[in-house]
Every structure is written in C-alpha cells, then in structure tokens.
Amino acid sequence: MQGLSHFFTYHPIFFIAFFLVNVLPYFLYFLTKFLFVTKKKPIVIQKKERPDYLKSLKTADESDLTKFKKEDYFDLVQFVSDEMISFYWNIFL
Numbered sequence: 195m196q197g198l199s200h201f202f203t204y205h206p207i208f209f210i211a212f213f214l215v216n217v218l219p220y221f222l223y224f225l226t227k228f229l230f231v232t233k234k235k236p237i238v239i240q241k242k243e244r245p246d247y248l249k250s251l252k253t254a255d256e257s258d259l260t261k262f263k264k265e266d267y268f269d270l271v272q273f274v275s276d277e278m279i280s281f282y283w284n285i286f287l
Contacts (some may be wrong), residue, residue, distance in 0.1 A: 237274060238281050248274055 228234075239247050250269035257266035 237277055239277055243273075243277065247277075 250273045253268040254267045257263060
C-alpha cells in the first residue's frame with residue numbers, strides 16, 4: 195500500500211503538466227489527422243470576434259431540437275460563413 199499512498203502525494207500541478215506533455219500532443223495530432231482525413235477545415239475565430247460568436251451560438255443552442263427553425267440558426271451560419279471568407283482572404287493578404 196506504500197506505493198499507492200505515495201501516488202496521491204503528488205501536487206496537482208504535476209497532473210496538469212503530465213497531461214500537457216504526454217496527452218495533449220497526441221490528442222492534437224489525432225484531431226488534425228481526423229480533420230485532414232474527413233477533409234474538414236478548421237475555422238479560426240479571432241479573439242475580438244468571440245463575443246459575437248458566443249452570442250450567435252447561444253441563440254442556436256436555445257432552439258428546440260424537435261422543431262427546426264431557420265431563424266434560430268441564421269446568425270450562427272452567417273457568422274461562420276463570414277469568418278471562413280475573411281480567413282480565406284487573409285491567407286493572400
């Protein structure tokens with residue numbers, strides 16, 4: 195039982211560091227592979243646009259799951275399409 199009690203004496207920062215060093219890189223690698231294989235492109239949302247994104251996401255999230263209304267998702271689709279277009283054009287600028 196000595197070994198098990200020693201395990202719980204580590205500082206919580208140890209577990210965070212362990213996750214960041216040993217788990218996170220593999221997760222990001224497999225996420226990138228998944229996006230590449232499924233031909234999905236990530237959407238980069240700039241920090242200055244985050245409040246608008248969260249507002250449109252909240253509006254779409256409050257929608258009823260059994261009844262689809264375009265109005266509930268309009269802001270979210272509009273925001274995502276604008277971000278995709280601006281991200282695409284920023285590649286060339």
